[in-house]
Amino acid sequence: MSDLYVALIHHPVYDKNRHIVTTSLTNIDVHDIARSCRTFGVRGFYVVTPVDALRGLARKITRHWQDGVGSQYNPNRKQALDLVRLERTLEGVEIDIEVETGRLPTLISTSAKLSPDTTAFDAMRDELGRRAGPHLLLLGTGWGLTDEIVERAAFRLAPIEGSGDDYNHLSVRAAAGILLDRLHGKR
Numbered sequence: 001m002s003d004l005y006v007a008l009i010h011h012p013v014y015d016k017n018r019h020i021v022t023t024s025l026t027n028i029d030v031h032d033i034a035r036s037c038r039t040f041g042v043r044g045f046y047v048v049t050p051v052d053a054l055r056g057l058a059r060k061i062t063r064h065w066q067d068g069v070g071s072q073y074n075p076n077r078k079q080a081l082d083l084v085r086l087e088r089t090l091e092g093v094e095i096d097i098e099v100e101t102g103r104l105p106t107l108i109s110t111s112a113k114l115s116p117d118t119t120a121f122d123a124m125r126d127e128l129g130r131r132a133g134p135h136l137l138l139l140g141t142g143w144g145l146t147d148e149i150v151e152r153a154a155f156r157l158a159p160i161e162g163s164g165d166d167y168n169h170l171s172v173r174a175a176a177g178i179l180l181d182r183l184h185g186k187r
């Protein structure tokens with residue numbers, strides 16, 4: 001199984017008018033996605049934002065659970081938040097992974113939108129099982145990843161689809177758990 005990493009992208013992402021923005025960091029995103037990453041054997045979870053103050057906030061959150069009172073109170077949460085890494089840019093994430101593994105990661109973009117050239121979950125699962133990797137699963141915030149990032153990705157993962165009507169507005173936290181189970185969960 002290839003080394004799988006996850007990145008939560010706060011810039012560049014779209015807002016509801018398809019303007020490229022920087023979204024704020026949501027504490028619960030860091031916790032919940034870190035817990036999903038730890039559960040599904042992800043090697044590292046990158047929180048990506050160019051805003052120093054927000055990286056400082058993320059560092060404060062993780063430090064509380066890694067070294068602070070939280071680490072005594074809830075060691076399980078410490079194990080999850082130990083996966084969290086902070087980077088300014090996606091390029092910084094790619095370099096960090098290359099330094100750690102000796103190879104640049106293969107990028108996998110995600111979105112709720114249906115589009116013709118997506119890769120089905122089973123095919124992606126096989127790819128992760130086959131390729132040496134590493135692979136980097138890209139999660140967006142706001143109204144999703146920009147076209148520039150999606151086009152850079154080697155794979156555009158199929159969306160998680162709902163049960164029937166066209167409502168499909170999962171939080172990134174909920175989507176992350178489902179995606180990781182489909183790609184790395186026991187079968």
Ligand code: SAM
Binds near residue numbers: 110111144158159173
């Ligand atoms: N319309 C945006 C889109 O489809 O990307 C919604 C953004 S959602 C609030 C934030 C992120 O959660 C998305 O960029 C994607 O990473 C993930 N996500 C949300 N719903 C998803 C779905 N149905 N399938 C796959 N990923 C999803």
